[in-house]
Amino acid sequence: MKKVRITQIRSGIGRPQDQKDTLKCLNLRKMHQSVEVDMDDPAKAGMVEKVKHLLKIEEI
Numbered sequence: 001m002k003k004v005r006i007t008q009i010r011s012g013i014g015r016p017q018d019q020k021d022t023l024k025c026l027n028l029r030k031m032h033q034s035v036e037v038d039m040d041d042p043a044k045a046g047m048v049e050k051v052k053h054l055l056k057i058e059e060i
Contacts, residue, residue, distance in 0.1 A: 002059045007034040010054040022051050036060065 005044045012020045019052050026047055037047050048055065 002039045003036055004034050004039055004048070005034050005058045005060055006048060007032060007056045008054060009056045012054065015054070019051050020056070022047050023054065024052075028055075054059075 006025065006026065006028070008031055011031060012023050023029075026037065026044075037044050037048060039048070048057065
């Protein structure tokens with residue numbers, strides 16, 4: 001199982017609504033907040049790919 005830690009490093013303000021919704025679904029509510037995501041799930045992997053310009057991604 002491949003897991004990554006994602007940290008929001010850029011704000012969702014001024015972004016399209018679908019990107020804001022994606023951040024919310026990834027449980028990222030604040031700047032510099034981190035969550036661990038299982039990248040084996042294609043839905044989660046697609047969400048991370050969609051907003052990767054707002055995130056810092058580290059393998060665990």
